[in-house]
Amino acid sequence: MTQLPVLELRQLTRHYDTPAGPVMAVHEMDLRVWRGDFVALLGPSGCGKSSLLNLLGCLDRPSSGELLIDGVAVSSLDDDGLARLRNRKIGFVFQHYHLLPRMSAVRNVELPMMYAGVPPAERRQRALEGLERVRMSHRLDHTPSMLSGGESQRVAIARALAMDPSLVLADEPTGNLDTRTGEEIMQLFEKMHREGTTLVMVTHSPEMAERASRILRLRDGRIESET
Amino acid sequence: MTGSDILASAVDSLAANKVRSGLTMLGVVIGVALVIILVSLGESAKTFVDDQMRGIGFGRNGMVIHPGKMDPPIEPSKLRLEDSREINRRVPEVLDQVPIVVGSAYIRAGNQEYKTSVRGFTENYTELVNHRVESGAFLSTLDVEQHRKTCVIGQKVKAKLFSGFDPIGETVRISGRRFTVVGVMEKKGEMMGDDLDDLVIVPITTAQDLLDTDKLNAVLVWARRTEDLPLIKERIIEFLSGRHMRKDDFHFHTQEEMISILGTITGTLTAFVSGVAAVSLLVGCIGIVNIMLVSVMERTREIGIRKAVGARHRDIFLQFFGESMVLGLMGGLSGLVSGVALAALVMTRTGLPVHISGWAVSLALACSLGVGLLAGVYPAMRAARANPIQALRFEN
Numbered sequence: 001m002t003q004l005p006v007l008e009l010r011q012l013t014r015h016y017d018t019p020a021g022p023v024m025a026v027h028e029m030d031l032r033v034w035r036g037d038f039v040a041l042l043g044p045s046g047c048g049k050s051s052l053l054n055l056l057g058c059l060d061r062p063s064s065g066e067l068l069i070d071g072v073a074v075s076s077l078d079d080d081g082l083a084r085l086r087n088r089k090i091g092f093v094f095q096h097y098h099l100l101p102r103m104s105a106v107r108n109v110e111l112p113m114m115y116a117g118v119p120p121a122e123r124r125q126r127a128l129e130g131l132e133r134v135r136m137s138h139r140l141d142h143t144p145s146m147l148s149g150g151e152s153q154r155v156a157i158a159r160a161l162a163m164d165p166s167l168v169l170a171d172e173p174t175g176n177l178d179t180r181t182g183e184e185i186m187q188l189f190e191k192m193h194r195e196g197t198t199l200v201m202v203t204h205s206p207e208m209a210e211r212a213s214r215i216l217r218l219r220d221g222r223i224e225s226e227t
Numbered sequence: 228m229t230g231s232d233i234l235a236s237a238v239d240s241l242a243a244n245k246v247r248s249g250l251t252m253l254g255v256v257i258g259v260a261l262v263i264i265l266v267s268l269g270e271s272a273k274t275f276v277d278d279q280m281r282g283i284g285f286g287r288n289g290m291v292i293h294p295g296k297m298d299p300p301i302e303p304s305k306l307r308l309e310d311s312r313e314i315n316r317r318v319p320e321v322l323d324q325v326p327i328v329v330g331s332a333y334i335r336a337g338n339q340e341y342k343t344s345v346r347g348f349t350e351n352y353t354e355l356v357n358h359r360v361e362s363g364a365f366l367s368t369l370d371v372e373q374h375r376k377t378c379v380i381g382q383k384v385k386a387k388l389f390s391g392f393d394p395i396g397e398t399v400r401i402s403g404r405r406f407t408v409v410g411v412m413e414k415k416g417e418m419m420g421d422d423l424d425d426l427v428i429v430p431i432t433t434a435q436d437l438l439d440t441d442k443l444n445a446v447l448v449w450a451r452r453t454e455d456l457p458l459i460k461e462r463i464i465e466f467l468s469g470r471h472m473r474k475d476d477f478h479f480h481t482q483e484e485m486i487s488i489l490g491t492i493t494g495t496l497t498a499f500v501s502g503v504a505a506v507s508l509l510v511g512c513i514g515i516v517n518i519m520l521v522s523v524m525e526r527t528r529e530i531g532i533r534k535a536v537g538a539r540h541r542d543i544f545l546q547f548f549g550e551s552m553v554l555g556l557m558g559g560l561s562g563l564v565s566g567v568a569l570a571a572l573v574m575t576r577t578g579l580p581v582h583i584s585g586w587a588v589s590l591a592l593a594c595s596l597g598v599g600l601l602a603g604v605y606p607a608m609r610a611a612r613a614n615p616i617q618a619l620r621f622e623n
Contacts, residue, residue: 054616059534059535059615059619060616079539080539080540080541083534083537083538083539083540083542084537084539086534086535086536086537087536087537092535092536094619098528098531098532098535098619099532100529100532100533101529102239102240102243103239111533111536112536112537114228114232115228115533115536115537115538115539115542116537117228117229120229120231159536163537
């Protein structure tokens with residue numbers, strides 16, 4: 001059975017024009033990520049990890065080359081199309097959690113479903129289930145300022161999974177957490193991986209990268225090696 | 228994102244900054260309240276004057292001749308009773324006229340005495356003015372011709388001097404002279420600040436004797452046809468000047484004039500008020516734009532997050548636009564409530580009829596909506612256009 005890659009990069013390039021000349025953040029990158037993969041993008045700062053993640057998350061557009069998500073070429077989409085793609089196909093987990101500060105945990109998880117047009121009652125139901133999955137049912141009405149870092153990240157993960165996306169992108173998800181809490185979050189990622197979620201995680205920590213099924217080392221906007 | 232999502236989000240973020248939101252609305256509140264208060268007061272005053280005019284039956288065909296060049300008269304009156312009588316004969320377009328003498332005197336019955344207003348009229352007063360006798364009779368032609376000491380009293384005089392019994396045929400003393408009460412006037416209340424229940428009406432001739440004058444305080448003139456009023460004016464000027472007076476020994480008031488003077492005053496006032504209200508709404512508008520821009524700035528990261536989870540341009544635009552609309556509308560509603568309350572308070576305190584101008588309310592609300600709309604567009608566009616990557620990186 002031929003399977004469509006969740007993510008396909010063809011000569012994907014992103015460069016920035018700076019006064020000192022063009023900087024190649026992502027350089028003619030080729031990559032396929034398959035359903036159920038847990039990919040770690042490992043590299044020092046400045047290697048193009050963040051630029052790549054922005055491209056994969058459809059927050060940015062490539063300078064050249066092609067990016068396909070579930071077989072759809074991103075370059076064919078307009079801004080609203082990209083927003084829709086982010087909404088339905090991609091879940092983000094950020095280093096700084098990026099929860100909306102005025103909203104309770106459950107409303108933060110509802111947010112992507114609100115933009116997807118899910119009716120309020122169903123939204124609430126699915127958000128409650130999602131928080132249950134990350135074992136945050138005891139903090140439904142807490143706002144982010146009342147949550148610890150680990151708890152915030154769990155809520156953020158529930159939000160990322162809310163729309164049952166094809167791909168979860170995590171940007172240094174344990175970067176702001178102590179070792180023990182970070183470990184808990186990594187276990188959560190492993191659980192998601194076992195349950196079949198496709199994960200791409202950016203990290204600069206080799207130990208964290210070890211937890212993934214594929215490790216891609218980046219340097220100067222290129223994939224240096226894969227293990 | 229449904230309408231209620233937009234509304235809930237707007238109310239949420241405005242509630243998170245209550246003081247700021249309140250201050251931002253203030254400009255709109257003041258503008259809306261001002262429009263409602265002043266337009267309503269103007270309309271109420273106009274209704275009041277109209278009602279008063281209609282109340283005494285001094286219709287559009289009526290006119291008053293006052294002594295002197297202007298109000299209030301500085302020099303003594305030169306109008307005489309003969310002058311008023313001549314008007315009927317000299318000016319055929321005149322339906323009728325009533326000469327007036329006004330003064331005050333002590334009136335006494337039994338051991339009750341107090342000071343009241345004395346009015347001298349001719350016998351035709353009740354036929355021309357909507358002020359009727361309740362019991363007994365009004366003054367007669369003979370009363371006037373023969374300087375008889377008869378009088379008709381108002382309801383307050385009756386209540387003060389004759390508590391509980393019929394005053395008709397009784398004797399009262401006005402400035403010490405004996406008068407017979409022939410009638411009691413109906414209850415009329417205040418008209419243009421004049422208490423029509425606290426008075427005693429005597430024959431015009433008797434009033435002149437009593438007040439020791441041969442002059443009049445005013446003459447009421449009615450035209451057969453309203454459109455003849457200017458002509459009648461000309462004729463009266465012509466013939467009075469020919470007699471013993473100069474042109475500026477008297478002047479006229481028509482109801483038309485009084486209304487137009489009032490109209491000029493309220494018109495000027497309305498123009499002034501509209502200016503103030505417009506400036507206030509403009510300031511309110513600028514205030515909202517300003518605060519919305521600050522709010523967009525402060526929430527740059529929020530915008531980034533919302534975009535990352537799938538918000539489209541339109542969703543972000545509507546979110547901030549909705550906030551601005553809610554600000555404008557809430558300002559408008561607060562202005563409406565405070566404006567109506569203040570207007571009603573002023574009206575009850577000043578005795579004006581309580582009247583809230585419907586069109587001023589609609590206009591003010593429309594303006595506040597317009598302000599919210601106008602003020603929201605630019606900040607909301609800025610918010611919608613934010614680049615998600617930069618927005619996510621934004622530190623605050």
